[in-house]
Amino acid sequence: MNEPIPQLPSYDEASLDNAFATLAEEARTTDTTDPEAFRLHWLGRKQGRLKLITEAWLKSAPPEAKKALGIRFNQLKQQIEAALDAPAAKPTTAVQGIDITLPGTLRAPGIPHPLLKTMHEIVSVFHHLGYSTNLGPQVESDFYNFEALNFPENHPARDTQDTLVIANQQSRPSRDRLLMRTHTSPVQIRTMIAQAPPIRIVIPGKVHRNDAADATHSPIFHQIEGLCVDTNITFSDLKGTLDHAMKALFGSDVKTRFFPSFFPFTEPSADVQISCIFCGGKGCRKCKHSGWIELLGCGMVDPAVFAAVTAERRKINPSDDAYNPEKITGFAFGMGVERIAMMLHGVSDIGHFYSGDMRFLEQFA
């Protein structure tokens, strides 16, 4: 928008000189790198400065002042036209020639962040086994994050996942209340509601827990979930699949063992340990001298989960029987990406992943 034209205090020579000197200075300092914008600013037919001057000063000038005003007006106009014709209307930063003896500017190519890289590695192991990938929202409802996964309201199992809840949800039915998902398992439910077996899916993603940050914990971290549902899926399929995945990730001499554990949505449940990749199982500081490192949780999908999925699917098709536990079974597993990345790369503090420190990140280039 153009500045308004100042008022002319009087038409005597001194006032005219003064007013036009200000305008000449303004014309001299107006940016000419965009010649069309410069032309419109000064010579525009409706709002150009010269048009406004004509309106404000020339039209109402007393007859005896018209000549003095006209001369100055024309000088200003010439100055503006000259500026438009001059090479100065082109960008003013002159290219001074190139000094070919100077070193070039090195631009380092970007690389995937080590966490993303680890995620891709894990996902790709499962892609080779015929798994596909699914994603889900980080802001999740109580139903998907807990209820359908067989964590009843007020059940102590919820305490194992210290939840960050979204404010002002009290007026909603409890199943619809929003929270930050504490694990990637809700996407198991979303996947099964949307499609019938057979299912082989991995779910990478960000999860949130109200944990204090320390060298191995962060309130925001990443998991990869796996879900396989089909006819005749057994615990040995689970063992074989995870044993293969651990060997693919950590090397073929790694051994796995399965310890009884508890998750509300799997029965039986297990924690998977791998033989210590640092000492080969002999016992060292890293494995607390046990020779084993605990790495992930898993188990056979609990029939209560299939029941919750079936109830949802029957809202759309009342005769749906795709997840009848008499006919199909499945297994699920979940692993922390940070923990695996830290082991693979010998990272001792989880905070490095989030620091954005180039000295750390460059090591993965």
Ligand code: PHE
């Ligand atoms: N969701 C569980 C957790 O975050 C891990 C898990 C996933 C366990 C799938 C069993 C099966 O602790």
